[in-house]
Amino acid sequence: TVPAVADIFSADDLAVARELREQALAGDGGYEIVADLTTRIGPRLAGSEADPRAVAWAERLLTEMGFDRVWLEPATFPTWHRNLERAQITEPVAFDMVTLALGFSPATPAGGLEGEVVMFDDLAALEAAEPAEVKGRIVFIRNRMRAARDGSGYGPAVQARSIGARVAASKGGLALMIRSIGTSSNRFAHTGTQRFDADTRALPAVAISNPDADRLERLIAMGEPVRAEIEVDAEFIEAYTSHNVIAEITGSKYPEQIVALGAHLDSWDVGTGALDDGAGIAIVTEAGRLILDLEQRPDRSIQIIYFAAEEIGLWGGRAWAEANADNFHNIQVGAESDFGAGPIYEIAARVSDQAWPVIKAIQAELAPLGIELGDRRASGGPDFIPAAPYGMAAIDLRQDGLHYFDYHHTENDTLDKINPEELAQNAAAYAVLAWLSAQSPIDFGSGETLLDEEAARAAE
Amino acid sequence: TVPAVADIFSADDLAVARELREQALAGDGGYEIVADLTTRIGPRLAGSEADPRAVAWAERLLTEMGFDRVWLEPATFPTWHRNLERAQITEPVAFDMVTLALGFSPATPAGGLEGEVVMFDDLAALEAAEPAEVKGRIVFIRNRMRAARDGSGYGPAVQARSIGARVAASKGGLALMIRSIGTSSNRFAHTGTQRFDADTRALPAVAISNPDADRLERLIAMGEPVRAEIEVDAEFIEAYTSHNVIAEITGSKYPEQIVALGAHLDSWDVGTGALDDGAGIAIVTEAGRLILDLEQRPDRSIQIIYFAAEEIGLWGGRAWAEANADNFHNIQVGAESDFGAGPIYEIAARVSDQAWPVIKAIQAELAPLGIELGDRRASGGPDFIPAAPYGMAAIDLRQDGLHYFDYHHTENDTLDKINPEELAQNAAAYAVLAWLSAQSPIDFGSGETLLDEEAARAAE
Numbered sequence: 001t002v003p004a005v006a007d008i009f010s011a012d013d014l015a016v017a018r019e020l021r022e023q024a025l026a027g028d029g030g031y032e033i034v035a036d037l038t039t040r041i042g043p044r045l046a047g048s049e050a051d052p053r054a055v056a057w058a059e060r061l062l063t064e065m066g067f068d069r070v071w072l073e074p075a076t077f078p079t080w081h082r083n084l085e086r087a088q089i090t091e092p093v094a095f096d097m098v099t100l101a102l103g104f105s106p107a108t109p110a111g112g113l114e115g116e117v118v119m120f121d122d123l124a125a126l127e128a129a130e131p132a133e134v135k136g137r138i139v140f141i142r143n144r145m146r147a148a149r150d151g152s153g154y155g156p157a158v159q160a161r162s163i164g165a166r167v168a169a170s171k172g173g174l175a176l177m178i179r180s181i182g183t184s185s186n187r188f189a190h191t192g193t194q195r196f197d198a199d200t201r202a203l204p205a206v207a208i209s210n211p212d213a214d215r216l217e218r219l220i221a222m223g224e225p226v227r228a229e230i231e232v233d234a235e236f237i238e239a240y241t242s243h244n245v246i247a248e249i250t251g252s253k254y255p256e257q258i259v260a261l262g263a264h265l266d267s268w269d270v271g272t273g274a275l276d277d278g279a280g281i282a283i284v285t286e287a288g289r290l291i292l293d294l295e296q297r298p299d300r301s302i303q304i305i306y307f308a309a310e311e312i313g314l315w316g317g318r319a320w321a322e323a324n325a326d327n328f329h330n331i332q333v334g335a336e337s338d339f340g341a342g343p344i345y346e347i348a349a350r351v352s353d354q355a356w357p358v359i360k361a362i363q364a365e366l367a368p369l370g371i372e373l374g375d376r377r378a379s380g381g382p383d384f385i386p387a388a389p390y391g392m393a394a395i396d397l398r399q400d401g402l403h404y405f406d407y408h409h410t411e412n413d414t415l416d417k418i419n420p421e422e423l424a425q426n427a428a429a430y431a432v433l434a435w436l437s438a439q440s441p442i443d444f445g446s447g448e449t450l451l452d453e454e455a456a457r458a459a460e
Numbered sequence: 461t462v463p464a465v466a467d468i469f470s471a472d473d474l475a476v477a478r479e480l481r482e483q484a485l486a487g488d489g490g491y492e493i494v495a496d497l498t499t500r501i502g503p504r505l506a507g508s509e510a511d512p513r514a515v516a517w518a519e520r521l522l523t524e525m526g527f528d529r530v531w532l533e534p535a536t537f538p539t540w541h542r543n544l545e546r547a548q549i550t551e552p553v554a555f556d557m558v559t560l561a562l563g564f565s566p567a568t569p570a571g572g573l574e575g576e577v578v579m580f581d582d583l584a585a586l587e588a589a590e591p592a593e594v595k596g597r598i599v600f601i602r603n604r605m606r607a608a609r610d611g612s613g614y615g616p617a618v619q620a621r622s623i624g625a626r627v628a629a630s631k632g633g634l635a636l637m638i639r640s641i642g643t644s645s646n647r648f649a650h651t652g653t654q655r656f657d658a659d660t661r662a663l664p665a666v667a668i669s670n671p672d673a674d675r676l677e678r679l680i681a682m683g684e685p686v687r688a689e690i691e692v693d694a695e696f697i698e699a700y701t702s703h704n705v706i707a708e709i710t711g712s713k714y715p716e717q718i719v720a721l722g723a724h725l726d727s728w729d730v731g732t733g734a735l736d737d738g739a740g741i742a743i744v745t746e747a748g749r750l751i752l753d754l755e756q757r758p759d760r761s762i763q764i765i766y767f768a769a770e771e772i773g774l775w776g777g778r779a780w781a782e783a784n785a786d787n788f789h790n791i792q793v794g795a796e797s798d799f800g801a802g803p804i805y806e807i808a809a810r811v812s813d814q815a816w817p818v819i820k821a822i823q824a825e826l827a828p829l830g831i832e833l834g835d836r837r838a839s840g841g842p843d844f845i846p847a848a849p850y851g852m853a854a855i856d857l858r859q860d861g862l863h864y865f866d867y868h869h870t871e872n873d874t875l876d877k878i879n880p881e882e883l884a885q886n887a888a889a890y891a892v893l894a895w896l897s898a899q900s901p902i903d904f905g906s907g908e909t910l911l912d913e914e915a916a917r918a919a920e
């Protein structure tokens with residue numbers, strides 16, 4: 001039988017949770033950590049020269065902070081880097097556009113390629129097009145991302161980026177050019193990966209800034225044929241090995257049981273990866289530091305995981321899930337911070353029926369931070385998606401992302417976009433979450449329990 | 461004797477003014493004009509390949525609109541264009557900064573120059589520095605522009621750009637690097653001209669984006685020596701001849717008397733010159749169009765002047781003032797729109813004592829647009845500054861510029877930053893102003909009258 005929500009945690013554990021919350025709010029949320037990361041390391045694309053510098057920075061930081069254990073875990077992946085990209089309209093008037101190649105775009109011939117531009121409203125329109133409309137042309141997809149607190153406009157719009165090039169290739173297109181998948185009208189292009197497989201590299205693919213897309217649309221509306229020139233130089237790297245960096249606060253009663261807080265250390269190669277995901281690094285590290293500074297160790301172990309190579313395909317998360325394939329009964333719960341630095345407004349969780357009251361009890365301690373109880377659908381964040389098939393229990397602390405996609409994956413993702421007070425609210429929530437999850441008298445159900453319950457629910 | 465304010469204009473003239481105001485508010489403020497200019501022509505630096513295209517576009521537009529006369533007036537000036545610029549920190553960590561060369565910057569040696577960075581709080585601190593601090597170093601001025609509705613933060617901050625390079629040169633500096641003179645934390649560099657003379661070209665000069673300046677400051681604060689590499693390739697052009705484009709609504713009673721509305725046609729070579737000064741072009745053209753569409757011609761002539769080469773030194777304004785040197789008794793009043801597309805909140809005027817009640821009477825018709833009465837200091841706008849020594853009467857319709865310097869002189873000055881409703885408020889104000897100025901029974905005092913009054917006031 002499940003205890004009443006109010007009785008789940010001991011008075012002592014609740015007192016510590018409240019102390020952690022207040023301490024976090026009085027601090028900077030780890031702002032100095034993300035300031036240091038973005039100043040000393042800057043952009044850190046997986047497999048770039050900055051990748052090992054970032055890993056070394058992280059290992060040193062976590063070691064100096066005094067975690068009980070700090071170690072590296074390898075992750076091997078294909079990667080890519082850009083040398084140059086340009087996109088220009090050549091007819092009926094000539095102009096340069098602000099552009100970025102999309103991840104895994106192949107190079108064009110040196111000097112670029114040139115062709116007529118054919119515009120589609122969205123990926124579905126391209127999918128419905130006759131090959132004759134596309135063949136030999138530069139495909140321009142103009143779909144606009146909708147801004148929303150929960151970021152729900154991203155999924156529909158990003159399809160054009162994820163698979164636009166392969167759809168265009170299948171109809172004989174020359175290259176893909178998309179309106180940036182972002183919510184700002186600032187003149188930055190938005191990069192990001194394409195869904196990776198052998199086909200992905202078939203067609204050069206770029207995003208143009210939203211003001212440039214506006215101008216292109218107006219030009220097309222004038223009715224004369226519009227021609228463009230695109231040049232990309234980029235390199236595909238078959239295999240690179242980077243590392244997840246993991247720091248542990250070892251549990252005093254159940255050291256083998258893990259509460260996993262995550263963020264990803266890599267970033268895109270433009271901007272300095274401040275919001276994505278330096279902020280997450282700061283938040284979970286600050287949460288860990290506060291718990292580390294307690295006079296007591298938690299019952300369970302708490303791990304802070306800096307994932308490698310999230311941006312180009314969740315490779316650090318995949319490696320971690322595979323490494324823990326036989327251990328998910330011990331991974332109590334995972335939660336990653338990877339949605340910028342906006343305040344958290346909701347806690348959602350994928351946990352067993354028995355553990356749902358624990359989430360309610362945790363939410364009661366998050367309520368003073370303005371955090372409400374959400375639903376029972378949670379991924380835990382992108383790097384825990386590869387753990388989903390193993391039935392890992394996952395918690396989402398949902399952040400206000402209304403402006404996240406104004407900056408995400410652009411040159412403009414820099415430290416000044418982070419508000420230390422909002423960062424502190426995040427750190428407070430993660431500290432409370434981690435501490436109470438480590439003290440919970442009830443298991444979260446990771447592994448067979450959760451998979452069995454979900455299978456039973458699906459069969460009903 | 462001066463009539464009471466309420467009696468200055470006839471009931472018929474006031475009825476027309478109100479009709480113009482309502483018609484303007486029902487329109488788009490000339491949005492389609494600036495949309496066309498920024499789409500078809502784009503950036504149009506004085507003396508660039510786009511300069512004659514812009515002049516031809518303007519002449520055709522104004523002719524097709526049916527102005528009574530449209531003509532070109534030559535303006536010859538020195539100019540400059542950029543080929544490339546880069547600024548990188550090389551020690552203690554390497555990173556690329558978003559940068560733009562400042563107008564008239566000379567080229568560095570091919571491959572760039574490299575040196576230690578020395579930081580100054582502002583131009584005054586550089587002026588106070590010992591040459592030994594500066595010699596052989598790259599001078600970085602970190603002053604931050606303050607945002608204000610009236611743009612009053614620009615003047616103090618822009619000194620670093622205007623003469624920073626010559627001050628640095630006088631102390632043996634290697635190059636000048638300034639924090640961008642702008643109010644946004646978006647990662648754009650802000651270009652603009654340096655005060656032009658032979659010395660201006662002594663030292664390569666660039667602006668770096670504000671987030672990059674932040675990072676550089678943090679790096680310097682860490683205490684290790686910071687080194688940078690700067691490369692500029694740019695060309696100085698001794699003399700180029702462009703043209704002011706002028707359109708006239710010829711007055712029915714006093715055709716030789718001119719009410720002059722201005723805006724500048726040129727722009728910087730980044731962005732598309734939408735706010736600076738495509739918006740002004742739209743506003744004054746729309747005001748002219750509305751008056752042109754009346755069944756009657758105004759008593760005085762109204763001229764719409766698109767000035768050439770404002771950005772690099774007010775050259776179109778200078779040429780216009782010189783061409784009118786013997787005619788300022790006929791230039792009733794000048795007013796230029798060159799502060800973006802924000803709403804107008806105030807009318808200020810430099811007019812004779814006798815004409816000040818006319819300004820009050822005009823303000824009464826602008827009040828429904830939210831426009832208050834300002835002071836008696838007005839320049840008429842940058843391109844009318846060269847007319848000031850001739851005693852030209854001038855009116856400022858002051859716009860809310862709180863966000864103007866978020867975009868000004870950056871790649872981000874694009875059409876999407878313009879709100880057609882705010883543009884329409886501007887066009888309404890200019891239409892009312894031009895019409896009533898053309899119908900005023902009282903002269904504005906341009907020339908000897910104004911100069912004599914001002915001299916007498918100064919002698920008191």
Ligand SMILES: [Zn+2]
Nearest residue numbers: 264276277338
């Ligand atoms: Zn991320």
Ligand SMILES: [Zn+2]
Nearest residue numbers: 268276311409
């Ligand atoms: Zn990302």
Ligand SMILES: [Zn+2]
Nearest residue numbers: 724736737798
């Ligand atoms: Zn201007």
Ligand SMILES: [Zn+2]
Nearest residue numbers: 728736771869
């Ligand atoms: Zn300007």
